Amino acid sequence: MQIIFILGIPLALALAALLLRRQKTIGLLNCAGYLLMLVQSVSLLRQIVLSGKTISLFGFICLDSLSAFFILVTAVVSFAAxxxxxxxxxxxxASARISEKKARAYYLLFNLFCCSMFFVPALDNLGMLWVAIEMTTLVSAFLVGFYNTKHSVEAAWKYIIICSVGIILALLGTILFSYAFSISGISKSxxxxEITPFANTLDKNILKFAFLFILVGYGTKAGFAPMHTWLPDAYSQAVSPISALLSGVLSNAAVYAIFRFGIIVIDGVGIAYFSKLMLLFGVISLVISGGFMLVQKDLKRLLAYSSIEHIGIIAIGLGLASPxxxxxxLAHIFNHAVTKSLMFFGAGNIVNLYQKHNLNAIRGVLKAMPFTGVxxxxxxxxxxxxxxxxxxxxxxxxxxxxxxxxxxxxxGLLLLFLSIVFGAFIYHFGKMLYGNLPKGMAVTGQCLSGKIAFLFLFLLICAPGIGLLFMQKDLIWFVQNLFPR
Amino acid sequence: MQEITLIGILISTCLMVVAKSLLALIRGFRWQSFFLFLATFLIAWKEAQPSLYIIAGLLLVIKVVLIPQLLYKIIKKIKVGQGLGLFVNTQLSLFFVLLFAYLAWDFSSQLIVYGSHAQAGIIAIALFLVLVGFFLMVSRITALAQVVGLLVMENGLFLLASAVSGGMPFFVEIAIFFDVFVSVVIMGSFVYRINKFFTHIDVDKLSHLRG
Structure with a gap:
């Protein structure tokens, strides 16, 4: 029942953005709608975890605890955004960077983008899953190119072309999966x-090839190096709340898709094959992003490379594949999504005030914006x-x-690169946050809704960290229940 | 009869590889999609499946009529030169294509253990299209050529899907068609914007964002 709300509310809000005239009303409706969705997704996760059953609707939506978890992550980040x-x-x-009409277009695209991302974990059919992920690219390309400048159009073009190629490879993988299933003679679906229970009867050779294409294809979308080249451009040029969604939700949607296929491959081919590939991509992402972060000059690109790093850590976690x-x-997926959203919101405030991205040109953020700075x-x-x-x-x-x-x-590699990244971050942000207030700049506060967004995310950054210390057993129980065997 | 349509697909693909102007490239794509339509239509006729007729009809409308028309319209409007801008010249491109044909054949014969010889042939041609599409994307400079390359890859996957699993489920197929059409429209709109801001559509000069 909750899932109908979750999938319906963004659509209704998109419709509202089309029909209503005042963008402020739309914005307020948006906040209320996503709050309702957050409540619904928490109750959905609770229901699924406690009952231990999957929910399926109309034969095209199927939810297990893994899907419900990803829906929750999406709901949290999109509410904050x-x-x-x-x-x-x-x-x-107010600063006349966009027109009232464009603001309405923003809310329309925002809701369509969120809607397609909520569909990704909810869908049962792997072909439709592909369509939903492709839709996220198409909608968000407009949000990346939203300000219509030279740079943003270039970023949007790279984004749409590279991700389309990636996603075509993922479709190739999906077709091979369906081939493996259809020659096993069980049914055509x-x-x-329906595929997962019969995973170990499928042709191993075809599964291996298929998963390779899936990993490269959806991996492009998730931001695994070396297919990450679109990512820093898109994240740095997108509107800041959208950067948070791209980093916190979109890459996770792709990780979800990879993991969904991964479960079939683990059963069908064996855990070693899955592990090797995930660890390989994870380590490459760590190495490449760590290097780029040290020499970075652009604030939002720095955060973008940090997203690649964290996707790498997530890939390593999935690749190790023990409970x-x-x-x-999974905990990292949630934690990274909330932390990175907070950082992108802060970066958005800085860029708005200073009107530049360059790390070396920004000084004294703590004095100029006390709340955001802290x-x-x-x-x-x-x-x-x-x-x-x-x-x-x-x-x-x-x-x-x-x-x-x-x-x-x-x-060892993980520890090494975590320390490199730590150094890079403290160096860059230390210079930027401290220092004197630039001449002629007034101290600016943060509006109430922004403050709530920051505090909400900050609470989520702290609470699981402390809570996890006491609830580790529950979490492991949850993970073991992810795979009904 | 099916062999003729497959050979048609192969020949039109080679025409696209040796094309030096955008118009020729799109003409090649139109022929390729037309032969793909014929192939699908023949299967639909042989197996008497109404859903396949619909898919063949959609293929005809979207890929043979609408998308090429849209691309022609964009070319007319942005008034850039007709040249594709080749990173790799046509002779060398043909050699690459030969290599792709071999690779695709080799891969498909590894993949197909239970299937018939004819099926292996179709899969080889499908993978060949995917490779050639990718090759067109990286070896041609204009942004529109990248769009066409993407469409060629998509055509290859369509052929692959109908060869290996008798097509995807009906509504997935419809959704993919819709998706392809929307993506071409959106990419077209970005080509306009690139042309507006940069007064060209050469992707090798899109290099403001680095590092």
Missing amino acids: ALYSFGYINNDL LNWS LALCGA MLLLGVFALCGFPPFSLFISEMIILIAAFGANAYLIA
Whole structure:
């Protein structure tokens, strides 16, 4: 029942953005709608986890605890983004960067984008899953090119072309999966709920090829290096609330797709094949992003590379594939989504005030914007994996799992690059946050909806970090229940 | 009869590879889609499946009529030169295509363990289209050529889907068609914008964002 709300509300809000005239009303409706959705998705997850059953509707929606978890992550980030958008778009209107009509177009695209992302974990059919992910690219391309400048159009073009090629490879993989299933003679279907139970009867050779295409294809969308080249451009040029959605939700939607196929491959081919590939992509992402972050000059690109790094850590967690590591990876998905959203919101405020992205030209953020500055300072430590913030706990779990699986090389590399990234972040943000207030700049506050968005995310950054210490057993139980065997 | 349509697809693909102007490239794409339509129509006729007739009809409307028309309209409006801008000249391109044909054949014979010889042939041609589409995207400079390359890859996947699993489920197929059409429209709108801001549509000069 909740799922109908979750999929219906963004559509209704998109319709409202088309029909209503005042963008402020639309913005407020948006916040209310996404709050309702957040409540619904929490209750959905609760219901599924407690009952231990999957929910299917009309033969085309199927939800297990994994899907419900991803829906929850999407709901959290999109609620925060809706709150932040309200202040952000008002600000843009006041400074005449966009017109009233464009603000309405923003809310329309925002809701369509969120809607397509809510569909991704909810769909049963793997072909429709592909269509939903392709829709996210098409809608968000407009949001990346929203300001219609030379740079943003270039970024949007690269985004749409590279992701389209990636997604075509994913379709090739999906077709091969359906081929493997159709020659096994069980039935002809593309629903994961029907394929997964028979995974071990499928042709191993075809599954291997198919998963390779899926991984490269959806991996492009998730931002695995070396297919990441569109990502820093798109994240840095997109409207700031959209950067948060791209980083916190869109890449997770792609990770969800990879993992959904991965479950079939683990059963069909064996865990070693899946592990090797995920670890490979994870480590490459870590290495490449770590290097780029050290020499970065652009604030939002720095955060974009950090997203690649965290996707790499998630891939490593999934690749280790023990219950503990999976638990760490899932927790990391949630923690990274909330932390990175907070950072992108803060970066959006900075860029709006200083009107530049260049890290070397921004000084004295703490003095110019006390609230945003403090939030960013705490956010930097959270993002680098400091205790007691939640990313520390999830990174720790993944490390423990890596040592437990005797993957010393992986654990060592992870530690090395985490420290490199830590150095890069403290260096760049230290220079930017401290220092004197630039001449002629007034101290600016943050509007109420923005403040709520920041505090909401900050609460979520702290709470699981502390809570996880006490609830580890529950989480492992949850992860073990992800795979009904 | 089916062999003729497949050979038609192969020849039109090679025509696209040696094309030096945008118009010729799109003409090649039109022929390729037309032969793909014929192939699908023949299967529909042989198996007497009404849903396949609908898919063949959609293929005809969207890929043979609408998309090429749209691309022609864009070319007319943005008034850039007709040249494709080749990173790789046509002779060398043909050699690459030969290599792709071999690779596709090799891969498909590895993949198909239970299938018939004819099926392996269709799969080889489908993978060949995917490779050639990708090759067109990276070896041609104009933004529109990238769009066409993407469409060629998509055509290849369509052929692959109908060869290996008797097509995807009906509504998935419809959704994919819709999706392809929308994506071409959106990419077209971005080509306009690129032309507006940069006064060209050469993707090798889109290099403001780095590092």
